[in-house]
Amino acid sequence: MNESALVVGLGNPLMGDDGLGLAALERLAADWLLPPSIELVDGGTWGLNLLPLIEAADQVLFLDAVDVGKEPGEPVELAGGELTRSLGLKLSVHQIDLREVLALAQLRGTIPSTMACVGLQPASIEMRSGLSPVVQERVDELVSRAAARLRSWGHRLRRPGVPVHA
Numbered sequence: 182m183n184e185s186a187l188v189v190g191l192g193n194p195l196m197g198d199d200g201l202g203l204a205a206l207e208r209l210a211a212d213w214l215l216p217p218s219i220e221l222v223d224g225g226t227w228g229l230n231l232l233p234l235i236e237a238a239d240q241v242l243f244l245d246a247v248d249v250g251k252e253p254g255e256p257v258e259l260a261g262g263e264l265t266r267s268l269g270l271k272l273s274v275h276q277i278d279l280r281e282v283l284a285l286a287q288l289r290g291t292i293p294s295t296m297a298c299v300g301l302q303p304a305s306i307e308m309r310s311g312l313s314p315v316v317q318e319r320v321d322e323l324v325s326r327a328a329a330r331l332r333s334w335g336h337r338l339r340r341p342g343v344p345v346h347a
Contacts, residue, residue, distance in 0.1 A: 184295075186336055187238035188327065189224040189231065191245040191279065198253075198303035198316045201246040201323070205300075208324045209244075215338050219331060231282050236291040240334050243279070243296075244327060246303040246316070253304030254315035256326065260297040295334060299326045 190206025192199045203225055210221055220238070224231050235241055243264075247257040286292040301323055304313040312320070331338055 184218065184239035184335065185237070186219045186240040186242060186331055186334060187222060187234055187293075188219060188242045188244065188331070189222050189235075191224050191243055193225060195308065195310055197305045197307050197309050197311070198246045198301075198313050199306045200310075201301060201303065201312060201316055201320070202244040204312060204320055205244040205323050205327065208320055209327060212324065212340060213328055213338050214341055216336055219336055219338065229282055229285070231279075232285060235282060235293065236286050236289070238293050240295040241293050241297075242327060242330055243298040243300075244323070245298055245300040246306065247298060247300040248303055248306075251302040253302055253313065254319045255302045256319075256323070257300045257302055258297065258326070258330075261295070264296050264298055297330055299323060299330060 188206065188209065189202075190204075191202035194200030194203055203223060206221055206223060209215075215221070220234075222231070222234060224243075247259070249257055251257065283292060301316055301319050304315050311317075328338055
């Protein structure tokens with residue numbers, strides 16, 4: 182595996198379900214053995230500072246609460262052109278920063294060719310700490326979907342105690 186993957190957790194843990202991306206990033210780091218080809222980044226407040234990291238990666242996976250009008254806790258996945266096209270919609274509280282970062286990378290011709298976002302439909306984005314129960318109970322599922330996406334990109338990650346070939 183020569184390609185590098187950047188996994189960016191997005192969100193603000195002080196805004197309820199908006200903290201989902203960071204909770205999922207933390208769970209991915211805690212529950213999975215990741216190869217050196219995968220870098221995890223807390224992108225919560227980085228804004229344009231994410232640009233050099235995104236430009237340097239071959240693949241980028243965003244973890245986020247994504248509001249697309251589904252039932253709270255429902256899975257959301259966006260990939261490739263679908264991800265950049267969807268940036269015209271208001272998907273998340275911090276999306277304006279992400280839209281600017283990706284637009285700038287596209288303008289500079291440095292946007293990664295492989296990008297995706299895995300997330301959940303938030304139930305509540307309001308000033309409070311902690312995820313809503315419906316979103317909290319789906320974090321493990323979201324992390325499993327993120328791991329599956331990374332595997333589909335050729336990365337060998339596994340849970341502790343599970344053989345590499347599994």
